[in-house]
Amino acid sequence: MEWVTAALLALLVPDCLAATRPNFVLLFADDLGYGDLGFSGHPSSLTPNLDRLAANGLRFTDFYVTSPVCSPSRASLLTGRYQTRSGIYPGVLYPGSRGGLPLNETTIAEVLKPLGYATAIMGKWHLGYGANGTYLPTRQGFDHYLGIPYSHDMGPCQNLTCFPPDVKCFGYCDQGVVTVPLMSLDTIIQQPVDFVNLDDAYRDFATRFIRTAAEAQQPFFLYYPSHHTHYPQFAGWKSVGRSLRGPFGDSLLEFDSTIGDILQTLDETGVLKNTLVFFTSDNGPELMRMSRGGNSGLLKCGKGTTYEGGMREPAIAYWPGVIKPGVTHSLSSTLDILPTFAKLAGAPLPKVQLDGVEMTDILFNHGPGKREAMFFYPTDPSEKYSVFAVRWGKYKAHYYTRGATHSGTTPDKDCSVFAFLRQHDPPLLFDLESDPSENYNLTLKNFPEWATVQNKIQDLKAAFEASMEFGESEIGKGTDPTLEPCCNPECSPKPKCCQCGTVGY
Numbered sequence: 001m002e003w004v005t006a007a008l009l010a011l012l013v014p015d016c017l018a019a020t021r022p023n024f025v026l027l028f029a030d031d032l033g034y035g036d037l038g039f040s041g042h043p044s045s046l047t048p049n050l051d052r053l054a055a056n057g058l059r060f061t062d063f064y065v066t067s068p069v070c071s072p073s074r075a076s077l078l079t080g081r082y083q084t085r086s087g088i089y090p091g092v093l094y095p096g097s098r099g100g101l102p103l104n105e106t107t108i109a110e111v112l113k114p115l116g117y118a119t120a121i122m123g124k125w126h127l128g129y130g131a132n133g134t135y136l137p138t139r140q141g142f143d144h145y146l147g148i149p150y151s152h153d154m155g156p157c158q159n160l161t162c163f164p165p166d167v168k169c170f171g172y173c174d175q176g177v178v179t180v181p182l183m184s185l186d187t188i189i190q191q192p193v194d195f196v197n198l199d200d201a202y203r204d205f206a207t208r209f210i211r212t213a214a215e216a217q218q219p220f221f222l223y224y225p226s227h228h229t230h231y232p233q234f235a236g237w238k239s240v241g242r243s244l245r246g247p248f249g250d251s252l253l254e255f256d257s258t259i260g261d262i263l264q265t266l267d268e269t270g271v272l273k274n275t276l277v278f279f280t281s282d283n284g285p286e287l288m289r290m291s292r293g294g295n296s297g298l299l300k301c302g303k304g305t306t307y308e309g310g311m312r313e314p315a316i317a318y319w320p321g322v323i324k325p326g327v328t329h330s331l332s333s334t335l336d337i338l339p340t341f342a343k344l345a346g347a348p349l350p351k352v353q354l355d356g357v358e359m360t361d362i363l364f365n366h367g368p369g370k371r372e373a374m375f376f377y378p379t380d381p382s383e384k385y386s387v388f389a390v391r392w393g394k395y396k397a398h399y400y401t402r403g404a405t406h407s408g409t410t411p412d413k414d415c416s417v418f419a420f421l422r423q424h425d426p427p428l429l430f431d432l433e434s435d436p437s438e439n440y441n442l443t444l445k446n447f448p449e450w451a452t453v454q455n456k457i458q459d460l461k462a463a464f465e466a467s468m469e470f471g472e473s474e475i476g477k478g479t480d481p482t483l484e485p486c487c488n489p490e491c492s493p494k495p496k497c498c499q500c501g502t503v504g505y
């Protein structure tokens with residue numbers, strides 16, 4: 001009962017008491033799978049802080065992202081809309097991409113800022129850089145930014161140190177582009193970035209941001225899209241060699257330690273009880289990296305595919321005293337975070353077609369929530385093929401299936417890039433409650449309600465498709481090497497002269 005009361009209080013905060021609006025901390029892992037965490041069964045991951053969040057928060061078992069790759073998944077997280085609307089498809093943005101998340105899209109930061117929220121992002125943006133930094137987070141509602149504007153493997157890494165004292169990064173990463181920059185607001189302060197000390201810089205940034213907001217009694221939104229545990233893994237002195245899981249485990253441990261530092265600052269500044277901390281990951285594990293990729297546990301395949309392993313993610317909502325600890329099996333998604341934060345803050349929703357629904361019934365009552373279905377787009381959505389799969393209730397229908405380069409190397413032949421596009425008419429149908437691994441196609445013979453379920457899903461799919469207006473593809477605008485971020489404005493030709501070490505940091 002006291003939980004309900006606390007929840008109601010949180011919702012009934014009068015508008016004049018700005019200082020009591022809840023704070024939001026959004027933790028976003030990179031390429032971390034359903035089976036990668038200790039609390040979800042991984043035997044050698046070391047994540048004491050995430051375990052603590054899971055034990056004292058609400059853990060989601062059926063939480064989905066909207067894409068099995070980075071940029072589109074992030075676009076949906078920040079806008080509450082499928083990536084097809086904002087044009088963040090096909091694939092991902094590159095350092096020299098002309099496009100980016102359109103500036104007229106409304107992000108969570110832009111929803112909260114007009115209510116007096118301080119807003120900050122640290123880590124991996126990956127929603128565009130563009131001409132002179134047109135698409136940086138500072139143009140999308142974030143007051144503060146420290147981070148890498150895209151994936152940290154999007155630049156040569158063979159000479160860089162990923163683990164102290166001087167263990168070189170594993171592999172080569174992308175060649176022929178500028179080395180990876182570290183940015184503070186719109187300024188490049190390091191190129192190439194120093195991986196070994198990066199999380200310490202994030203910790204200091206987060207500490208300063210939270211302390212400043214707490215002292216000013218200003219509500220805040222901190223978004224931490226981490227580079228962990230994307231390839232090539234890295235970690236600093238505190239985490240190297242400390243997990244039982246090798247480089248991947250050390251990278252995960254470093255992410256976990258930074259989360260621990262954030263929680264400690266929330267506690268020390270007295271704002272923990274007024275802060276909703278939400279954790280999830282952008283897409284499934286990159287199985288092609290083998291032991292340096294993640295693990296999707298009992299789910300099928302991983303990154304790049306519309307099987308469960310590509311798009312179902314671990315998730316936790318933590319708010320001590322307000323969200324009762326437990327487990328929810330309610331269907332929910334990164335799409336739902338914007339409407340949820342908006343509702344809790346008392347902010348109006350953007351006047352656009354949203355795909356998210358607010359989750360307060362799930363968070364405060366452990367109720368069923370409002371989400372009826374989830375639609376699975378491939379990495380290259382098109383009006384011709386539309387969604388590859390649909391989940392409704394416990395059922396999932398696959399209209400198309402395909403493997404992916406990112407998910408190669410597992411014994412399951414359906415995951416590899418050689419599993420070419422295949423249409424299923426009628427769709428494959430799985431009961432994800434009794435068969436979460438998508439092994440056993442429900443048939444007319446063994447499942448009498450087959451036609452009823454199939455028809456219901458078909459109707460939902462048709463209604464969704466009728467509501468979908470594809471935005472112009474931003475990634476289709478292509479790349480221009482002269483747009484790549486460079487610490488040396490005079491540099492020509494790029495990329496060779498874009499190496500400055502640390503400048504003004």
Ligand SMILES: *[C@@H]1O[C@H](CO)[C@@H](O)[C@H](O)[C@H]1NC(C)=O
Pocket residue numbers: 102104105106352
């Ligand atoms: C943003 O602008 C583009 C181009 O004018 C338009 O097509 C799109 O619908 C707009 N998006 C939003 C969310 O307003």
Ligand SMILES: *[C@@H]1O[C@H](CO)[C@@H](O)[C@H](O)[C@H]1NC(C)=O
Pocket residue numbers: 131132
């Ligand atoms: C970037 O800004 C500089 C200085 O204002 C300008 O000279 C240059 O043309 C701009 N580049 C692009 C691609 O817009």
Ligand SMILES: *[C@@H]1O[C@H](CO)[C@@H](O)[C@H](O)[C@H]1NC(C)=O
Pocket residue numbers: 156157158159
């Ligand atoms: C890496 O180091 C080697 C040897 O010093 C050098 O030849 C090469 O250009 C470096 N590559 C990059 C991308 O910095």
Ligand SMILES: *[C@@H]1O[C@H](CO)[C@@H](O)[C@H](O)[C@H]1NC(C)=O
Pocket residue numbers: 425426427428429441442443444445
């Ligand atoms: C799945 O089950 C449906 C309904 O019985 C059937 O029509 C379809 O051929 C099956 N697909 C596969 C690949 O087994």
